[in-house]
Amino acid sequence: MSLELEFADGRDVFATEDMVLNMGPQHPSTHGVLRFIIRADGEVMRSAKADVGYLHRSIEKIAEKVGWHGFMPYTDRVDYVAAMTTNQAWAMAAEVLGGVTVPRRGEYCRVIAAELGRICSHLLAAGAMGMDIGAITPFTHAVRERELINDLLEELCGARLTFNYMRIGGVAWDLPPGFGAKVLRFLDHFEPYVDELDDLLSGNKIYIERLANVAVVSRERAIAYNLVGPNLRASGVKYDIRKHLPYSVYPEFDFEVPIGEGRHGSVGDCWDRYIVRLHEMRQSARILRQAIDGLPEGPVIAKVPRNYKPAAGEVHVHVETPRGDQSWYVVADGTEYPYRVHIRTGSFAAMAMIEELSRGLMIADLVALIASFDIVAPEVDR
Amino acid sequence: MRAYLDAIAAGYPTVSPALVYLIGMLAFGALVVFVFILPVAGITSWVERRVWARIQSRIGPNRVGPGGFLQWLADGLKNLLKEDVIPAAVDVPLFRIAPYVVVAGFVAAFVALPFAGSLIIADLNIGILYISAITSLVVIGILMAGWSSNNKWSMLGGIRSATQIICYEIPVGLSIFPVVLLSGTLSMQGIISAQGWAPTSWHMFHSPFLFVSFLLFFVGALAEGNRTPFDLPEADSELVAGFATEYSGMRSLLFFLAEWGNLYVIGVLVSTLFMGGWQVPHFTDNGVVLAVAQFATMFVKAYFWVFVAMWVRATLPRVRVDQFMTLCWKYMVPIGLVNVVGTATMMVVLPQGSIVLRWIMVAMTAAILVQFARRVFFHLRRANYGRLGRISEGAA
Amino acid sequence: MNTAAIQQFLHERFGAAVGPVESARLFDYVEVDPSAVEEVALVLRDHPDLAFDCLNNLSGCDRPTRGRIQITYELFSYVHRHAFVMKVGARRDRPEVRTVERVWPAANWLEREIYDLLGVIFLGHSDLRRLLLPDDWVGYPLRKDYVEAPEYHGISTVRESALKLSERR
Numbered sequence: 022m023s024l025e026l027e028f029a030d031g032r033d034v035f036a037t038e039d040m041v042l043n044m045g046p047q048h049p050s051t052h053g054v055l056r057f058i059i060r061a062d063g064e065v066m067r068s069a070k071a072d073v074g075y076l077h078r079s080i081e082k083i084a085e086k087v088g089w090h091g092f093m094p095y096t097d098r099v100d101y102v103a104a105m106t107t108n109q110a111w112a113m114a115a116e117v118l119g120g121v122t123v124p125r126r127g128e129y130c131r132v133i134a135a136e137l138g139r140i141c142s143h144l145l146a147a148g149a150m151g152m153d154i155g156a157i158t159p160f161t162h163a164v165r166e167r168e169l170i171n172d173l174l175e176e177l178c179g180a181r182l183t184f185n186y187m188r189i190g191g192v193a194w195d196l197p198p199g200f201g202a203k204v205l206r207f208l209d210h211f212e213p214y215v216d217e218l219d220d221l222l223s224g225n226k227i228y229i230e231r232l233a234n235v236a237v238v239s240r241e242r243a244i245a246y247n248l249v250g251p252n253l254r255a256s257g258v259k260y261d262i263r264k265h266l267p268y269s270v271y272p273e274f275d276f277e278v279p280i281g282e283g284r285h286g287s288v289g290d291c292w293d294r295y296i297v298r299l300h301e302m303r304q305s306a307r308i309l310r311q312a313i314d315g316l317p318e319g320p321v322i323a324k325v326p327r328n329y330k331p332a333a334g335e336v337h338v339h340v341e342t343p344r345g346d347q348s349w350y351v352v353a354d355g356t357e358y359p360y361r362v363h364i365r366t367g368s369f370a371a372m373a374m375i376e377e378l379s380r381g382l383m384i385a386d387l388v389a390l391i392a393s394f395d396i397v398a399p400e401v402d403r
Numbered sequence: 404m405r406a407y408l409d410a411i412a413a414g415y416p417t418v419s420p421a422l423v424y425l426i427g428m429l430a431f432g433a434l435v436v437f438v439f440i441l442p443v444a445g446i447t448s449w450v451e452r453r454v455w456a457r458i459q460s461r462i463g464p465n466r467v468g469p470g471g472f473l474q475w476l477a478d479g480l481k482n483l484l485k486e487d488v489i490p491a492a493v494d495v496p497l498f499r500i501a502p503y504v505v506v507a508g509f510v511a512a513f514v515a516l517p518f519a520g521s522l523i524i525a526d527l528n529i530g531i532l533y534i535s536a537i538t539s540l541v542v543i544g545i546l547m548a549g550w551s552s553n554n555k556w557s558m559l560g561g562i563r564s565a566t567q568i569i570c571y572e573i574p575v576g577l578s579i580f581p582v583v584l585l586s587g588t589l590s591m592q593g594i595i596s597a598q599g600w601a602p603t604s605w606h607m608f609h610s611p612f613l614f615v616s617f618l619l620f621f622v623g624a625l626a627e628g629n630r631t632p633f634d635l636p637e638a639d640s641e642l643v644a645g646f647a648t649e650y651s652g653m654r655s656l657l658f659f660l661a662e663w664g665n666l667y668v669i670g671v672l673v674s675t676l677f678m679g680g681w682q683v684p685h686f687t688d689n690g691v692v693l694a695v696a697q698f699a700t701m702f703v704k705a706y707f708w709v710f711v712a713m714w715v716r717a718t719l720p721r722v723r724v725d726q727f728m729t730l731c732w733k734y735m736v737p738i739g740l741v742n743v744v745g746t747a748t749m750m751v752v753l754p755q756g757s758i759v760l761r762w763i764m765v766a767m768t769a770a771i772l773v774q775f776a777r778r779v780f781f782h783l784r785r786a787n788y789g790r791l792g793r794i795s796e797g798a799a
Numbered sequence: 800m801n802t803a804a805i806q807q808f809l810h811e812r813f814g815a816a817v818g819p820v821e822s823a824r825l826f827d828y829v830e831v832d833p834s835a836v837e838e839v840a841l842v843l844r845d846h847p848d849l850a851f852d853c854l855n856n857l858s859g860c861d862r863p864t865r866g867r868i869q870i871t872y873e874l875f876s877y878v879h880r881h882a883f884v885m886k887v888g889a890r891r892d893r894p895e896v897r898t899v900e901r902v903w904p905a906a907n908w909l910e911r912e913i914y915d916l917l918g919v920i921f922l923g924h925s926d927l928r929r930l931l932l933p934d935d936w937v938g939y940p941l942r943k944d945y946v947e948a949p950e951y952h953g954i955s956t957v958r959e960s961a962l963k964l965s966e967r968r
Contacts, residue, residue, distance in 0.1 A: 048643060161460060165460055385641050
């Protein structure tokens, strides 16, 4: 006697179907407007296809219409979590094309602003990482510290998020009086705080269990997918634009490039990506101290014509933003408008990799993966 | 309780005693629900938010009433007045009933919960069994909510909750066994009477097995109550809001009411089973004073564990589903089984227990607590909590 | 290796498919024939002296005056820490280029982006769909002759100038 294990129409009784889940565009852990189409077998994902574009504001097209100076405020919106470095990238691209030299004090102001912005962004990343894993306390603590930086930057340029601080040829305003002392005071407070955050989060058993050996990116895959910045360094590649393709006055500063060591699992897992960011905050603090110590006197902005018309030509500019090497391809045609601007951002590369990494992860791991890549949705879509 | 009702029934010979019982029980139940359960659940929500805020260096609700104490009333009122949105595609009857099932499951537990020596609605002879059975009703409600919402995130939440509660029922049950063995009864009052007011006479310190049982029970109870680090069913960063995603207004609040109220149930159970419940030294013959003292003792003990649960929630991240199952089946269940066998063996070898062992256990626990407090103060000293204020104000 | 050496090496292998070293004022580049791009890319990646394991950036630029859509491949080698820029000119009337997705997986999304915004078709691409714009969008916005449709699903895309609005008030 054989058991009938089929329905009348011939389907296997025990056959199961994958569930298609729609994560986003509005979802608590997608950090903006991202959408994943998840094909899952229970809690285990078969694949997570990313669907981006919800935050596409055609910034590259806008660049072709608003002119060289006019595009600066738009660069804030490319990556609003760390607007300073995007500002800097655009300014650098325009300067290289137009052959403008930035005064040394201007470069120092840029470095100070950019490193403050980097700490700001990494604090948000580390805090949000904890929150996505379910620990809410580190997030509020991190945001509390971030608030202090926002105060500082507000004093510097009047804005707390979209700074529009840099200009082609330098920066818009010199540091306000006493700013260096305030930054040092903040750093005295902040450096122990990073250790505190480390105490609070990094060693937590559940935190390690959730992140170690999850979504491991090998060195080869990281390079092939063009991961950049902390995500790349977590996979063990010691490559930092500030160090290895230096720009601005970074060669004058002494700092280290932290890489992932796989302390709790394999090199390149989510925990490594988190700890690299934590270490980078310490290095940024180091750079800040040196920059304030060595701040030269002089003008902060070079003489740049209001009607800026760089000669025809093309340039690739690489800037180390908190989310890694931001690669700008700018074409000038000798008019007062850029001919073409293309921005390849860190989050873009990371997003492209999620589909490959998501196979076989659990849904909860996808949340950890997005957080560990520190994906900022507007940066993907521009 | 029954004695009071008998007396009342005797005063009204024309009315059938069954009717008196029915009305009396309903009245008493309503009294307990409105005078005790709702305020406790509500106030717990306020306490939780304030405790969280302190831990997270925020302020928390502080506008309604002194220190925001009346926030829970305002929230309740607001949610009562809110529109009860029922999405078009849900299974309406199930969707409507689900919150009530959840609340019923948790309120029914209060029937056998002791408040003081003479204050208990019904001292059932199967008390603890009844409670662990009836609180499982919650899972049916959550599963109903998850399924009827017609939302995949809700369904995942509901199913997670069902697995979670069903799995953790086992280690929780296993950790109750040793207590039952020791007390020789399932009745809640009986279990408390088997202990004394002094820590050395608590079940928790009877032997290492009982102490481990206590830990198992607390962890398991957190898991059954869907509390962090086991709040997988409503994991807000993964499942939006889990089974409660589609709910709004009062229905949504009812789920949370059950959650906060459940915290108190957990506290009462821990203190009943392991910490001597309402036991106080017999310092007066005045029954009322004694009852008040007992009630206060019970409440403080229970609320201590509520506080610990809040503390844990603000501190720990959330485990993943597979880790959660591993913890249950590979660690807690075997340890629970060892505990049952160990306790039984102890009772054969040392039928009266060992007062020396009890003292050693108490001393060790005290040492652990002292060490823990030292660690906390060490970190507090190290913590960089000097307030910087707005840096821009104090120009250096 | 510098651009000239790489160009010489490639030229020996691929002949006319690899053009001479040209200058974009701030960097030098090499023009490669659209049909040969995949083979050239494979050599660039796999030859031990070149070892360009990373496609750092892939940008398109519409050049109506030349009748081309120029695609710029910015390559980087983490092994030798050298960079190389390769350009491919796709014909504007029939913009077709071999995909390099199988050489550098990073190209998958970058090529989709170029397809989306400039309308270059990457032959052999596994998943050539629009990336940033909606699937039913008409036209390729970064082309210089792009004219936005007056409405999209009943939503007007025409906005009056803010300056004019303030004048009216």
